[in-house]
Amino acid sequence: MSCFPSLPNKADFQRLQEEVKSALPSITSLSSISHWHLPEVLANCLPESLSHANRTEQCVLQKMKQDFASMIASYLQQPITRWPFFVFLGGAMFCLLASSTCHLLSCHSEILSYIMLRVDYAGIAVLITTSFYPPVYYSFMCNPFFRNMYLSVITLMGIATTLVSLLPVFQNPEFRTFRASLFFGMGVSGIAPILHKLILYKDEPAALYTTAYEVAMGVFYGLGALVYALRIPEKWKPGKFDIAGNSHQLFHVLVVIAAYTHYRAGLIYLQWRDAKGC
Structure with a gap:
């Protein structure tokens, strides 16, 4: 959030973060999500839009949303019966x-x-x-x-x-x-x-x-x-x-x-x- 102050729908993303915190108390901070590799994401997003920062931010946000959804699905999935x-x-x-x-x-x-x-x-x-x-x-x-x-x-x-x-x-x-x-x-x-x-x-x-x-x-x-x-x-x-x-x-x-x-x-x-x- 601090690196991309002009992220679109920033308020919605922050609200989602708070809802997830209340639903899953063990997740105390989004900073614990270690699989968001922003350098790799930026490498894929920047070359065609070096002069258009907003597109880069949208690309990064989309990648973060996808990883966040995958992380939540993995977190909620229960192992099968033993x-x-x-x-x-x-x-x-x-x-x-x-x-x-x-x-x-x-x-x-x-x-x-x-x-x-x-x-x-x-x-x-x-x-x-x-x-x-x-x-x-x-x-x-x-x-x-x-x-x-x-x-x-x-x-x-x-x-x-x-x-x-x-x-x-x-x-x-x-x-x-x-x-x-x-x-x-x-x-x-x-x-x-x-x-x-x-x-x-x-x-x-x-x-x-x-x-x-x-x-x-x-x-x-x-x-x-x-x-x-x-x-x-x-x-x-x-x-x-x-x-x-x-x-x-x-x-x-x-x-x-x-x-x-x-x-x-x-x-x-x-x-x-x-x-x-x-």
Whole structure:
């Protein structure tokens, strides 16, 4: 204001400043707005009008109004909800805690070993289920129908798989294929929302980055399951990996890497939706 005393509509601008101060008490002074680079603005405004100061002042004022509006919009924009991301983190922690508790207590007695093994399987079902929440919720945040449909399907499948893992009646050998099919179906069902996301947002870099992370997550989970099922490497040298380096330990390492990969994808989802909303 002191540099350009003849700014047009100076009184209106001052009134706007006072209104913003009263509406947003944390903004105490317009001098705190550090992104108004007047030298750059003047460099763009002066060359064609060195002899016409009023045009230069109008140009500067227009730039200030635009930056001021952008600053207010950024200030008022609230970050999107975080609960789907926290649901995934809680599911991952529950799975790893259940597995650790199973390994710690399963040697206590036969009955406790049986119970803890069931809890361990339930933890795996919880991890798979909650892993769907960030990608599904944030990918279809602006499409409530598909968001609710995908979340409902995976939640129901997760509840069914958890019950099958915990209830004694389903532990009989004749239900082994049924139990394996439920876990396999939960994992494969993630392909549908990922492909749907790529169709809707094929031009969004965030959609491609998150898909790359999700593919890497699937590779780590699959590799861990393969190592565990084939008993690699102890089947090649029996007795050499009884203490360290056996398939079960490698399986857990790969699961942690996969969960961390999914965590990194979740951060990209949050940044994407915070910046663009719907």
